[in-house]
Amino acid sequence: xxxxAEEFKKEKEIFLExxxxxxxxxxxxxxxxxxxxxxxEEHLSSEDLYRIVRNEDPNVGQTTVYRTLKLLTExxxxxxxxxxxxxxxxxHHFDHEHHDHMICTECGEVIEFFxxxxxxxxxxxxxxxxxxxxxxxxxxxxxCKNCKKKEKDLQSAAPGAQPRIRVKxxxx
Amino acid sequence: xxxxAEEFKKEKEIFLExxxxxxxxxxxxxxxxxxxxxxxEEHLSSEDLYRIVRNEDPNVGQTTVYRTLKLLTExxxxxxxxxxxxxxxxxHHFDHEHHDHMICTECGEVIEFFxxxxxxxxxxxxxxxxxxxxxxxxxxxxxCKNCKKKEKDLQSAAPGAQPRIRVKxxxx
DNA sequence: TTGATTGCAAAGCATTTGCATGCTA
DNA sequence: TAGCATGCAAATGCTTTGCAATCAA
Numbered sequence: 001x002x003x004x005a006e007e008f009k010k011e012k013e014i015f016l017e018x019x020x021x022x023x024x025x026x027x028x029x030x031x032x033x034x035x036x037x038x039x040x041e042e043h044l045s046s047e048d049l050y051r052i053v054r055n056e057d058p059n060v061g062q063t064t065v066y067r068t069l070k071l072l073t074e075x076x077x078x079x080x081x082x083x084x085x086x087x088x089x090x091x092h093h094f095d096h097e098h099h100d101h102m103i104c105t106e107c108g109e110v111i112e113f114f115x116x117x118x119x120x121x122x123x124x125x126x127x128x129x130x131x132x133x134x135x136x137x138x139x140x141x142x143x144c145k146n147c148k149k150k151e152k153d154l155q156s157a158a159p160g161a162q163p164r165i166r167v168k169x170x171x172x
Numbered sequence: 173x174x175x176x177a178e179e180f181k182k183e184k185e186i187f188l189e190x191x192x193x194x195x196x197x198x199x200x201x202x203x204x205x206x207x208x209x210x211x212x213e214e215h216l217s218s219e220d221l222y223r224i225v226r227n228e229d230p231n232v233g234q235t236t237v238y239r240t241l242k243l244l245t246e247x248x249x250x251x252x253x254x255x256x257x258x259x260x261x262x263x264h265h266f267d268h269e270h271h272d273h274m275i276c277t278e279c280g281e282v283i284e285f286f287x288x289x290x291x292x293x294x295x296x297x298x299x300x301x302x303x304x305x306x307x308x309x310x311x312x313x314x315x316c317k318n319c320k321k322k323e324k325d326l327q328s329a330a331p332g333a334q335p336r337i338r339v340k341x342x343x344x
Numbered sequence: 345t346t347g348a349t350t351g352c353a354a355a356g357c358a359t360t361t362g363c364a365t366g367c368t369a
Numbered sequence: 370t371a372g373c374a375t376g377c378a379a380a381t382g383c384t385t386t387g388c389a390a391t392c393a394a
Contacts, residue, residue: 023347023348024348024349025347025348025349025392025393025394026393026394027348027349027350027392027393029349029350030349045383046383046384047383059350059351060350060351061350061351061352062351062352062384063350063351063352063384063385063386064349064350064351066383066384066385067349067350067385082254082256084254086358086359086382086383087382087383087384088383088384102297102298102301102303102305104303105306111301111303113297113300113301115293115297117289117293118290118293118294118297121287121289121290121293122290122310122312125274125285125287125290125312126274126312126314128285129274129283129285129316129317130316130317130320131274131276131283131312131314131315131316131317132314132315132320133274133312133313133314134277134313134314134315135312135313135314136310136311136312136313137256137309137310137311137313138294138308138309138310138311139308139309139310140294140297140298140303140305140307140308141305141306141307141308141309142298142303142304142305142306142307143303143304143306144301144302144303145301145302145303148302148304195373196373196374197367197368197369197372197373197374198368198369199367199368199373199374199375201374201375202374217358218358218359219358231375231376232375232376233375233376233377234359234376234377235359235360235361235375235376235377236374236375236376238358238359238360239360239374239375258357258358258383258384259357259358259359260358260359
């Protein structure tokens with residue numbers, strides 16, 4: 001936990017630096033939003049973050065959260081993620097290894113994973129086409145361990161049960 | 173070209189079959205939309221398709237194009253693709269190999285590619301987490317061969333030139 | 345003081361839905 | 370004839386923008 005506080009300090013410095021470099025201003029709202037973001041480890045939508053932030057400070061508007069998340073992304077602290085349900089999520093970027101996602105289409109669970117081999121094959125692929133990659137996104141959709149189990153259990157109990165789909169569309 | 177006509181025939185059969193199986197109805201609009209879709213090889217948004225279709229038959233509504241693209245997807249003829257600019261594109265699915273995409277963030281060009289090794293590594297990854305994959309999506313963003321070249325040419329001519337970004341947001 | 349920042353309300357966009365009318369089976 | 374399909378307009382959901390008031394530097 002003490003180590004966590006250290007990390008936040010570093011990230012806050014980065015944020016301030018970015019703000020100063022860009023001729024922007026330090027405000028209470030931005031500080032609150034940054035802190036809540038740093039304190040939360042999951043994938044947050046702007047809406048999610050807004051809900052938590054307004055507990056700490058009801059004077060923060062939805063719009064400011066949107067704008068600040070953009071700012072955090074520019075500063076290199078956050079990264080936009082599309083999980084496939086139409087909205088934009090944000091995850092920590094600074095000091096976090098690059099990774100990809102498996103998304104359970106029943107419960108919405110998101111598993112992060114990383115494969116050096118896949119990364120290398122992608123680069124090799126790009127090179128083959130004379131393409132200079134800047135970043136990439138790999139999502140695997142499917143059923144997670146838990147839901148696979150639940151499905152089996154349900155099947156024996158109530159054969160016609162419908163799964164609860166959270167990610168609503170096929171992702172190309 | 174004669175071979176093309178054959179292909180369309182097969183795909184039309186599939187569509188009719190799907191329509192009958194589902195208790196739906198064969199209509200002129202659906203036929204027109206299907207034909208235009210089959211005839212076009214690129215990645216089409218609903219809007220794109222709508223524009224072409226209304227040349228053939230101005231009596232087709234935007235809504236019907238949306239609904240029919242869903243239908244084509246259900247029938248297995250089309251596949252939804254998210255290229256990262258917020259809208260949904262469709263590509264041919266039937267008799268087309270699975271593939272992934274490289275997207276140029278300057279000109280918007282989309283390169284299709286396939287790597288058996290990447291596929292296998294993904295499955296291995298999923299298995300490691302007890303995750304049962306249903307489908308996946310891999311996008312590599314970057315600069316295509318052409319734009320890389322143009323960039324260099326421009327740089328020597330007008331050092332401060334701004335690139336035209338078509339894919340507007342970072343894709344997680 | 346000056347110009348960035350905020351929050352509200354309104355606008356934007358892609359997509360979906362309600363509903364009266366039109367058509368297929 | 371029954372009920373699916375259509376197309377318009379209105380609604381939706383997420384995100385962005387305009388703008389007057391507020392606040393940091």
